[in-house]
Amino acid sequence: MVMIRELQEGLFAGGSAEEMINSLFEKIRRSRLNAYNHIAEDQALERAREFDRSPWEGSLAGVPIAIKDSISTRGIETNCSSRILSGYVPPYDAHVIERLKEEGAIIIGKTNMDEFAMGTSTETSYFGPTKNPWDLDRVPGGSSGGSAAAVAAGEAPAALGSDTGGSIRGPASFCGIVGIKPTYGLVSRYGLVSYANSLEQIGPLAMDVEDAALVMEAISGHDPRDSTSVKSEGGYLSGLNGGVEGLTFGVPKEYFGEGVGEGVDPEVERSVWDAISKLEELGASWKMVSLPHTKYALAAYYIIAMSEASSNLARFDGLRYGLRLGADQDWHSTFSEIRAAGFGPEVKRRILLGTYALSAGYYGRYYLKALKVRTLIKQDFERALSSGGADLLVTPTMPFPAFKIGERIEDPLSLYMADVFTVPINLAGVPAISLPCGFADGLPIGLQIIGRHFDEVSLLRAAKAYEDATPYHEAVPKEVI
Amino acid sequence: MAGGDVIIGLEVHVQLNRLRSKLFCGCSTDYHASDPNTHTCPVCLGLPGTLPVMNRRAVEYAIRVALALNCEIQGETLFYRKNYYYPDLPKAFQITQYDFPLGMGGSILIKGEDGEEKKIRITRVHMEEDPGRLVHAGTIDRAKYSMVDYNRCGMALLEVVTEPDLRSPKEARSFLDKLRNILEYLDVFDGGLEGAMRIDSNISLVGGERAEVKNISSHKGVEKALAYEITRQRSARRRGVAQVQETRHYDELRAITVSIRTKEEAHDYRYFPEPDLVPMRIADWVPEVEAELPELPDAKRERFVAEYGIADDHARSLTSEIRVANFYEVVAKRAPSRLAAAWIADVLKGELNYRDITIDKFSPDHMVEILSMLEGGKITEKGAVEVIRTILDHSGDLSEVTPTRVVEAKGLARAGNDAVKAAVRAAVEESAQAVADYRAGNEKAINFIVGVVMKKTRGRADPGEANRLVKETLDEI
Numbered sequence: 001m002v003m004i005r006e007l008q009e010g011l012f013a014g015g016s017a018e019e020m021i022n023s024l025f026e027k028i029r030r031s032r033l034n035a036y037n038h039i040a041e042d043q044a045l046e047r048a049r050e051f052d053r054s055p056w057e058g059s060l061a062g063v064p065i066a067i068k069d070s071i072s073t074r075g076i077e078t079n080c081s082s083r084i085l086s087g088y089v090p091p092y093d094a095h096v097i098e099r100l101k102e103e104g105a106i107i108i109g110k111t112n113m114d115e116f117a118m119g120t121s122t123e124t125s126y127f128g129p130t131k132n133p134w135d136l137d138r139v140p141g142g143s144s145g146g147s148a149a150a151v152a153a154g155e156a157p158a159a160l161g162s163d164t165g166g167s168i169r170g171p172a173s174f175c176g177i178v179g180i181k182p183t184y185g186l187v188s189r190y191g192l193v194s195y196a197n198s199l200e201q202i203g204p205l206a207m208d209v210e211d212a213a214l215v216m217e218a219i220s221g222h223d224p225r226d227s228t229s230v231k232s233e234g235g236y237l238s239g240l241n242g243g244v245e246g247l248t249f250g251v252p253k254e255y256f257g258e259g260v261g262e263g264v265d266p267e268v269e270r271s272v273w274d275a276i277s278k279l280e281e282l283g284a285s286w287k288m289v290s291l292p293h294t295k296y297a298l299a300a301y302y303i304i305a306m307s308e309a310s311s312n313l314a315r316f317d318g319l320r321y322g323l324r325l326g327a328d329q330d331w332h333s334t335f336s337e338i339r340a341a342g343f344g345p346e347v348k349r350r351i352l353l354g355t356y357a358l359s360a361g362y363y364g365r366y367y368l369k370a371l372k373v374r375t376l377i378k379q380d381f382e383r384a385l386s387s388g389g390a391d392l393l394v395t396p397t398m399p400f401p402a403f404k405i406g407e408r409i410e411d412p413l414s415l416y417m418a419d420v421f422t423v424p425i426n427l428a429g430v431p432a433i434s435l436p437c438g439f440a441d442g443l444p445i446g447l448q449i450i451g452r453h454f455d456e457v458s459l460l461r462a463a464k465a466y467e468d469a470t471p472y473h474e475a476v477p478k479e480v481i
Numbered sequence: 482m483a484g485g486d487v488i489i490g491l492e493v494h495v496q497l498n499r500l501r502s503k504l505f506c507g508c509s510t511d512y513h514a515s516d517p518n519t520h521t522c523p524v525c526l527g528l529p530g531t532l533p534v535m536n537r538r539a540v541e542y543a544i545r546v547a548l549a550l551n552c553e554i555q556g557e558t559l560f561y562r563k564n565y566y567y568p569d570l571p572k573a574f575q576i577t578q579y580d581f582p583l584g585m586g587g588s589i590l591i592k593g594e595d596g597e598e599k600k601i602r603i604t605r606v607h608m609e610e611d612p613g614r615l616v617h618a619g620t621i622d623r624a625k626y627s628m629v630d631y632n633r634c635g636m637a638l639l640e641v642v643t644e645p646d647l648r649s650p651k652e653a654r655s656f657l658d659k660l661r662n663i664l665e666y667l668d669v670f671d672g673g674l675e676g677a678m679r680i681d682s683n684i685s686l687v688g689g690e691r692a693e694v695k696n697i698s699s700h701k702g703v704e705k706a707l708a709y710e711i712t713r714q715r716s717a718r719r720r721g722v723a724q725v726q727e728t729r730h731y732d733e734l735r736a737i738t739v740s741i742r743t744k745e746e747a748h749d750y751r752y753f754p755e756p757d758l759v760p761m762r763i764a765d766w767v768p769e770v771e772a773e774l775p776e777l778p779d780a781k782r783e784r785f786v787a788e789y790g791i792a793d794d795h796a797r798s799l800t801s802e803i804r805v806a807n808f809y810e811v812v813a814k815r816a817p818s819r820l821a822a823a824w825i826a827d828v829l830k831g832e833l834n835y836r837d838i839t840i841d842k843f844s845p846d847h848m849v850e851i852l853s854m855l856e857g858g859k860i861t862e863k864g865a866v867e868v869i870r871t872i873l874d875h876s877g878d879l880s881e882v883t884p885t886r887v888v889e890a891k892g893l894a895r896a897g898n899d900a901v902k903a904a905v906r907a908a909v910e911e912s913a914q915a916v917a918d919y920r921a922g923n924e925k926a927i928n929f930i931v932g933v934v935m936k937k938t939r940g941r942a943d944p945g946e947a948n949r950l951v952k953e954t955l956d957e958i
Contacts (some may be wrong), residue, residue, distance in 0.1 A: 072530040085529070092523050094530060193529040198756035225524075226532050227759050308756060311564050314573030315527050331568055331627075358564070358751035367753060 002157040004063050004211040011055070011062045017048035017106070021064050024108060028155050033131045033140075035150040037069045039109040040076045047106045058104025059218055065100055066156035068147050069110040070117055071202065072191035073097055076107065080193050081125035082115045084342025088321045094191020095226065096160060096202050096219040103218040111146030111159060115344045116313065117167055117195040119143050120418045123409045124346040131405070132174060133477040134443055138402040141171030147205050148175040152477055157207070158215050162192055164200040165301055166397075166422025169434035172205055173397035173446020176436045176475060178212045178463070179205045181422075183454045184429035185230045188223030194312040196305035199426040208473050209435065209464040213237050216456065230454075239457040244465045245283030247458070250390025251276060254294040260420045265400040271438030271445045272396045275466065279394070282465055289390055291380040293373065297424040300373035302416060303357050304427075307367050310354030316342065349412065374427045381428040385452045392462055395421050397434040397446030421448060431456050433463050436472035444472070487711055488691075489653050490645035492681040493660060496611060497542045497637040499669050504610045504637035505533030505576070513674055517616075517630035525635035527572035532757045539608065539637040540583075540763060542669040544770045546639055547584025547606045549663050549777055555581050556764040558608075560755040565748055568629050569613040577609035577640075579752045583763070589663065590779060591655045594648060601656055602644040611636035614676065621730060622739060633676060645683065650707035653682065657700045658801070662778050665803045673839070684710050689724040694738050696731045706731040710738055781806055789818035798826040804840050805830065811845040816852040824852060828866060832873055847872060850884040861943050864893040896941040901934070904942065905950045908933035919955055927951055 002024075011017060021044055028036055044064065051062050067073060070080045072090035074097070079085040097107065114124040122145025123129040130145045132138040133153035140149040144161030148171030151159050161168040163181035172179025180203040187202045194200070204215035213236040221232040255261045256269065276286055318324050318338035319331075325341060328334050343351070357366035384390060398418060408415045425432045430453055437447035447466070451459035467473055500510055506524035524531040540558065547554055561579040584606035593599030613634035617624035641660065647653045661678065664670035672678060679698050684707055685691035692714070697706050714724050729738040776784070778800045785796040785806075799809045799822060812821045825848065833840060851868055854860045860868065868887045875882045888894050896904070908930050909916060918926035927948065934947045 072528075078529070080529075088529070090523075090528065090530070092528075189530075190532055191530040194757075225534055227534055227757060307753060311562050311574055311751070311753070314564060314566065315529075315571060317566070317573070319568060320526065320571060321528070335566070355751065358753055360749045360751075363751075363753070 002154045003207050004060070004157045004214055007063055007157055008061070017051045017062045018045060021045060021048045021106065021108060024064055024155065028109070028150075031153065031155060032136060033133060033149045033153055033155070034128055035111055035130050035140075035146040035153070035155055036066070036109045037079060037081060037112050037127050037146070038077050040073070040107055043075060044106050044108045051104075051106070056104050058102065059214060060100060061104030063105045063158070064108040064156060065105045065215075066109055066111050066147055066150045066159040067097065067107055068144050068159070068161045069113050070162055070193045070195070071096065071160055072193065073107060073110065076110060078110060078193070079126070080116045081113045081127055082342065082344070082347065083126045083323055084316045084318070084338065085322045086342075087323075090191075092191065094202075095188035095223040097191065099219050099221075100160075105218070108156060111144070111150055113146055114143035114167075115347050116193070116309070117143040117162060117164055117200075118309070118346050118350050120166070120170055120415050121403070121405075121409065122146060122171070123405060124344055126344060129405050132402045134176065135402065137404055138443070139174065139405050141174035141398070141402065143167040143171075144179075144205065145171045145174075148172055148177060148179065151175070151205050151207060152177050158211055159205045160202055160215070160219070161205050162195075162200050162202050163422075163426065164196050164305060165426050166419045168203045168205060169397050169422050169432060169446065169448060170418070172434040173448075174402040174444065176444030176446075176472070176477070177205055177207055178209055178433065178435045178467075178473070179203065180212050180216060180433045180456075180460075181425060181431060182216065182220060182456060183431040184426075185228050186220045186232055186431070186454065186456070188221075188226040188229040190223055190225040194308070196308040197312065198308060199301070199305060209433075209460060209467050210237070210240060212433075213240055213460050213464075216460075220456075233454075233457075235457055236460050239461050240464045242461045242465075243283065244279055244462050247284045247391045247462060248389075249276065249279055249284055249286040249462075250289035250384050250393045251286055252291045252294070252384065252393055252395060253288050254291050255395045255421060260294055260298075263399050263417065263420075264396060265440060267438070267440035268396050268398070268400060268445050271440070272394065272447060275437045275447045275470075276394055278469055279462070279466060282469055284462075286394070287390065289384040289393065291377070291384055291424065293376045293380050294424055296373045297377055297427055298416060298420055300370040300377070301419070301423040301427055302353075303366050303370035304374065306350045306354030307357045307370075308354070310351045310358060313343075313347065313351055318342065346412070377424055378428045381424070381430050381450070385430070385450075391452075391458060393450040395448045395450065397421060397448040401440045401443035401445060425450055429453065431459055433459055435463050435467060436475070437466075437470070438472060439475070444475075485648065486687045487648055488645045488685050488687065489647035489649070489707060490683040491641075491643045491647065491653060491656065492683075493641045493643075493657065494611075494679040494681075495546075495639045495641060495660075495664060495670060496633075496674075496677050497539055497639060497669050498671050498674050498677055500536065500539055500542060500637055502536060503635040504536050504539050504608070505635055508635065510636060512632040515632060517628070517632060520632040521634070525571075526631060533576060533755070535758060535761065536637060540761065541766065541770055542637070542667075543583050543606070543608045543639055544763060544766060545667050545669060545774060546641075546664065547587065548767070548771055548774060549667055550584065550587035550589055550603050550606060550641070552584030552587035552603060552606055554584055554763065554767050556762065557581070558583065558761045558763050560608075560758045561752045562755050564751045567612065568627070569615050569634070571613070571631065571634065575610060575612060576755050576758070578607035582607035589656070589659055591652065591659050594652055599646075599652070601646045604642045604644055606639055606641050609638050609640060610634075611638045620732060620734070650704040650711070653707055654700050654704045657703060659778070661700070662801055662803070666775055666777055668775070682707060684714070685724065686711075686714050686718060689714065689718065690726045692724060692726075692738070693728045694731050695728060695741075696733075698733065702731065702733055705736050706738060709736060713738065785809075785822075789813050789822065791819055791822040795822040795826045798830065802840070808840050808843075808845055808848075812848045812852070815849045817856065820852055820856065821848070824848070824865070829869060832869055836873055838873070843869075843873065847884050854884065854888065858895055858943070860888055860893055860895050861941065863940060864888065864895065867891065867893055892939065892941070894941060895943060896938040901938060901942045901947060901950060904934045904937040905947065905954050908937060909951065909954050916955065927955070930955075
């Protein structure tokens with residue numbers, strides 16, 4: 001286990017950044033997890049040596065951070081775990097990378113993910129699946145599985161992921177760490193390779209709430225290069241220790257029992273209710289609330305995500321960058337063959353379905369209807385979180401703990417069902433955090449707390465209060481030792 | 482070519498090339514003299530992870546145009562993705578407008594086929610991004626390979642779509658001339674730059690299907706392409722071959738159109754709203770843009786007639802290009818306005834057209850100087866034309882040639898009274914036969930003597946004046 005704050009204390013006490021990063025690289029090289037696609041050894045060590053020569057200031061000074069392979073890093077290959085982006089080295093840094101560097105962080109590598117973030121298990125990666133450090137036979141969740149596994153196993157103190165339908169929270173839940181999906185618009189998407197633009201946000205994965213808040217503070221805020229980004233008030237760290245007294249938690253009835261809550265593992269449900277009791281014990285109150293359109297969320301989500309993806313991924317034709325095969329033929333055949341060879345089956349499935357949903361004659365029946373459902377779901381959350389309602393909502397993050405590698409990959413629908421509690425949050429654009437709240441057969445369980453638009457402060461404050469009162473975040477997977 | 486059976490509608494792509502940066506990124510628009518692919522960035526190359534950011538000035542320019550074309554402005558902008566694969570389109574979609582174009586229901590006036598004013602309705606004006614440029618190794622249907630230049634990729638384009646109100650290639654041409662004129666008045670467009678205006682045209686014969694002719698890049702090209710297409714459709718009809726709905730490519734070098742696809746192969750562009758751009762309430766911008774709208778050609782023409790007392794034809798000619806109109810106003814403030822109108826509209830414009838150069842190659846100061854010499858009787862009209870030509874043909878430093886110097890150097894000063902009188906006396910003495918003929922009642926004989934005077938003064942005498950003096954002398958004797 002590596003914490004940002006402990007590392008920084010070590011550096012302040014005269015420790016060498018180069019040694020610290022070298023030992024991380026040593027650990028990554030020995031690792032059986034397959035959490036990283038690329039290690040930025042030269043870049044990172046050079047920056048560490050610079051830091052050792054004349055240390056700079058910054059909230060993340062000298063801190064190594066791992067980056068999901070869908071976030072553009074200048075000079076470091078960025079593949080989105082897809083063959084089609086083989087050899088692509090971005091000539092620019094994503095906004096979040098610039099921000100991390102400005103705060104003094106050192107980028108150590110790119111983490112494995114589901115190909116183009118399309119998946120819930122990191123099994124659709126061209127580079128093979130990442131393994132869960134709690135049980136090497138199991139998936140780490142997805143799509144930011146590499147980031148979550150790396151942090152959980154101490155191969156990075158913190159990482160960035162991206163969350164389109166649960167891709168930060170799901171892996172955080174499966175790997176027993178903290179992951180935040182910020183409010184849509186809080187973190188600039190400039191440099192994040194788009195899967196579904198209107199749904200996704202970049203966010204942190206870390207060992208505890210405070211480390212996650214530290215990274216949040218660094219990456220959030222307005223960026224003129226992303227028209228959907230807004231100004232941030234910040235204050236995530238300073239508001240962290242306010243406690244939960246006086247807060248009302250809403251428990252959406254649709255997430256328990258009948259309906260979408262039906263497939264929930266009993267251990268998961270029990271842990272979440274224990275968490276609710278714990279919050280009550282800490283001075284909060286709770287009540288049942290209703291999110292009546294929950295059952296339509298998954299369908300609306302997949303239609304919107306796949307439609308946007310079909311358009312976003314059309315640019316990958318091997319013409320300007322990425323995969324190139326043998327001798328060129330005419331343009332049409334050349335790019336068709338490159339796309340046929342470059343994309344994996346799940347990506348192809350989603351491109352085809354998305355293309356279909358946007359086609360003339362089907363647009364109104366699918367895409368437009370999904371947008372209407374999305375509005376209803378957003379209204380559900382706004383009503384449940386209105387001033388007379390709850391301040392925050394509590395739910396399980398995933399319906400079950402980490403499943404076995406290969407267990408669900410052949411059955412896409414059962415895999416899509418795993419996103420049932422995370423997807424509505426992206427449709428509504430509200431922020432949510434996943435943090436450890438128990439174990440089932442030695443596998444971590446995640447608690448999801450959902451907040452109002454741009455009220456990350458309350459979200460983090462509640463998460464911190466719960467974390468301080470429980471031991472789950474301190475547990476360390478076997479693989480680490 | 483006008484037959485009354487021809488129906489033409491135009492889709493004109495206008496680059497807002499007076500903007501300093503592209504539509505969605507900060508790349509400079511000043512690429513025309515640069516090497517290929519030097520005016521690009523991750524955004525206009527559509528690299529993974531990049532996002533578009535709206536150039537607010539471009540929206541303002543677009544509103545300016547829509548207002549000048551008498552369109553209704555939408556309350557809010559809404560942009561869509563038009564999805565299709567083409568190597569000049571690096572994102573594989575074009576950000577454009579769809580069912581909520583910026584402006585709708587406009588019109589402009591042109592001089593119709595019959596010489597009367599004619600209103601051409603404008604269906605819509607919308608904004609979009611320009612794709613890159615393909616350079617084919619040979620012609621489009623035979624090229625072995627093509628190259629892509631992304632310099633112009635992401636330039637702000639306006640698409641102006643007309644109703645099928647045009648009845649001949651000439652009307653199409655005069656619509657485009659008028660449109661270009663308005664755009665230049667608005668200072669949003671420089672028609673002189675490569676690729677500034679590209680035209681697609683829908684053309685059909687009454688009762689027949691339409692062909693869409695793409696890739697027309699000049700006003701002259703429009704007349705040629707449409708004339709070719711009308712002939713082609715008419716002769717097909719005569720042979721009993723029905724026109725099918727199709728898209729044809731205009732091959733400028735060969736001046737023919739080639740079919741590239743029929744209706745069955747039409748694209749499904751899968752339009753959907755661009756998630757990376759937020760809607761803007763442009764209705765709020767309209768009053769300000771409207772207040773700053775410059776005077777447009779029709780209004781300027783009317784003002785010229787009223788303010789400078791010039792003929793409507795002259796006013797029309799002077800206002801048909803903003804630069805000419807501005808030139809005229811500078812001159813008219815310092816010289817007799819009607820004389821200036823006649824000399825600029827009838828003489829200077831003709832000389833410029835003949836040389837295919839623009840009016841910035843001629844100084845208004847020089848025009849004022851020439852008109853003043855003319856008025857003061859220092860040069861003749863013939864001399865004035867000579868001065869204008871000499872200055873236009875001068876290839877060196879313009880400050881070296883002034884009208885006065887040209888007059889001196891070429892000896893164009895109008896001959897003084899004494900010199901002319903002396904020449905008249907000498908001519909009368911030398912032309913005994915003509916004098917006798919005149920006396921015998923042949924009035925025309927006087928022309929011969931005037932000719933001799935002109936020769937003696939090397940053209941610097943005013944012919945009318947010479948004629949009067951010759952007559953006086955003859956009558957005195």
